[in-house]
Amino acid sequence: MSFNIDNIIRENIKKLKSYSSARDEFQGEASVYLDANENAFGSPLEKNYHRYPDPMAHAVKLELSKIKGVPPRNIFLGNGSDEAIDILFRSFCNPGIDNVIIVPPTYGMYEVSANINDISLKRVNLTPDYQLDLEGIAAAIDVHTKMIFICSPNNPTGNSIRREDVETLLANFNGLVVVDEAYINFSRQKSFIQELTEYSNLVVLQTLSKAWGLAGLRVGMAFASEEIIEIFNKVKPPYNMNEASQELALAALKNVDQVNEWIKHILKERDNLVLTLKGFDFVLDIYPSDANFILVKTTDANAVYNYLVEQGIIIRNRNKVELCEGCVRITIGTPEENNTLTEALKNFRV
Template identity: 45%
Template sequence: MKKFDLSALIRPHLLALAPYSSARQDFKGVANVFLDANENPYSLPFELGIDEGYNRYPDPLQVALKKKIGKLKGIAPEHIFLGNGSDEPIDLLLRLFCQPQKDEIIITPPTYGMYAVSAAIQEVGIKKAYLKPDFSLDVAEIFRQVSPQTKLIFLCSPNNPTGNLLAKEDILQVLENFEGIVVVDEAYIDFAAADSFLPLLAQYPNLVVLQTFSKAWGLAALRLGMAYASAELITFLNKIKPPYNINLLTQNAVSKALDKENEVRHCIQILVEERKKLENFLYQIKNQTGVIAEVYPSAANFILFKTNPDYFSADTLYQKLTEKGIVVRNRSREPLCQNALRLSVGSVEENRLFCQVLEQLSQ
């Protein structure tokens, strides 16, 4: 196991922080009368389409839900932090480790935008180690960017918006040789034919893995994301989070969803097949018409492709698609993504419509 001193990395004032202690955490025994949390004893009497019992605050540490998630993932609950989407742990990790106007993070553009936005909100410095032209990690460049102020490195695999997995050896090199925290964002891992980094948590105390229920599980509106890390690091995330960050509707609904793993696997299979079909179609347009210049293989539920500006710039094709009621993501202003559009894999019918419209536009 890698030698690592977590407390040396955490912002010093947070080491001694006395966290807010909620009523639901203070009293852990059995009682019949709860007059400790200024709750309303009555559930709303009118029909909201929700069950009874929402007048009480939810479990602040989501013990039952973490047990269920832990069982699915083969991880003990003390290694799991649940957030309001995985965007919440991204923000909390920045607040836990980075002093504003002093510390820095490293990101590897083109990549998910929230790492830089959360850092900017906190006045944390952002160093960029751009991906290579084939969208692989430039490990040497990452280490050129590391300074004594670098606390976090964000790696996204499969990467958004490029869709590729980062090479395992490259991520391991960063984990082995960087003294700070390495965040591996696996929001799209369920669509990839690759192993998660979760089993490596025991070996690398500086590893944080992010996952989410927003993608493969189809529960984006519920806002539930996971950060997996050492029990010590999770304790600190729990100290600085808002007390009731996961509402009870979400805890209950995700708990039910976890009983439907087979259905989720089936859905993933359909989306991966649809991704292949879309990929083939885009290649066909590329080869037959030249309207598309490049199609990038994807391990996620989206495909990045570049237009040929002799026919359409990405801006023009984006506009023409919207005129037909189809919205894709214009990524053409991201580094290495000139004239690039990102296409999410939709339902069979949505994908059919997209193909039909693009075919018409390409004639």
């Protein structure tokens, strides 16, 4: 099938004239700025934040470009990956008409964003081994299906989705395939960013919230064709990424070696935690993980969760999530935190 972005973009977005901010109309350096109605006297902080930030976060994109091997023109930066997800719905899906496909169990914001934007959801559950049901997805696609969301490594299951299955969708679906790689830094599978030149209908989401440890800054990334990124930039608010987040993200991106070292420690701790948890009789299964968390099937997820809350230890109860009955999700902590968890569980009784 031949993908054509004009066939899926909303008509009102095609005609949209984006807001032109003061920083869009003038780029460069000047000695006096009297164009943006800012407070020229400064801000009541140690560092001045009285000027509007770079609307396109060019410096951050340039640094990311060096790390990811992708030109800045193929990068969108937003207020967390959730902003990118919302822009996808607002740009490509007509409310009350179009639909998207999700593959539960998966990240919950796809459904929330669809509901906010009045877009129908089609659910095609993962198989029992948490892989794509390609036949089910093919049967669910209709003329109003605009996007398929795939989280890989998947949240909450932790496993990576088979690459060849995603490639099958990319090659045969005449809409957007959105691959959410929030946990890709912990995975043995390579990023789909490398396939952007191969598939014009591919959108890859990543974040600085996980391996990079910047959850509080809310820095999300989308990687896609230049055409798709231009639409993102057209629809986004003029200053969607604040100056403080841009500055701190730029500083963090200079420390790749530190992040890689942390990833090694997290993976080692993950293996150690899995080994220890397997020794508890209330643990029925621990699913393979390519993320910084593990999904653990227990004899009574509610009891495990409530017991740990009483001990001041918070994990995620996934018992009510389809295909995750009896499961809890445990983030990999520091050695001390993981030890506190396992010591507490020694006293747990069903």
